[in-house]
Amino acid sequence: ELKVEQNPLFLSMQEGKNYTIYCNYSTTSDRLYWYRQDPGKSLESLFVLLSNGAVKQEGRLMASLDTKARLSTLHITAAVHDLSATYFCAVDGYTQNYGGATNKLIFGTGTLLAVQP
């Protein structure tokens, strides 16, 4: 059974600091997604990583994927308060079904990020 673990579960950081969120998964997958969720809201897609070594950057966030280590990282540079949210990684839980690949997402438990002024 595919499992996805994130750490830390909670991260309090000061504005202007850098930090990294880690996402480990237990079986082979070459598709990984990062989502952001604000309190009471739905999921906003941040990054789609589709191959080993993939790196994507958007503003102060950068995500990378190492499929051999089964590890993805989300790096935050010079954090600002607006980045406060819960961040989820999700792995493509590919299963072959009679209808084709399921591609259901298996989510980590999330990292609650609080950026303090």
Next chain:
Amino acid sequence: DTGVSQNPRHKITKRGQNVTFRCDPISEHNRLYWYRQTLGQGPEFLTYFQNEAQLEKSRLLSDRFSAERPKGSFSTLEIQRTEQGDSAMYLCASSFWASTVPYEQYFGPGTRLTVT
């Protein structure tokens, strides 16, 4: 088309009652997924459709849960004889899938269910 929509956004019901939620996917998307999210957890897969066919159901989906997607457009998720443990956010997502083409799931705003 502005994205995935879900109705209602909030539902409060008494234990034992039946509830039904609706999801309207992005129009050109052929796949539709249902997830459930409880407080402090990541979303968990419940079931998915490709067009009108329901192709996989999670073991989380007990016999009290049923989902449909008539004509491959909108989908409904019904919970019969609700229990307090059903209280959660129910999220719908849609995507366009074709062979091995990389895709992305787009999530709706969710329906928050509270069972009293």
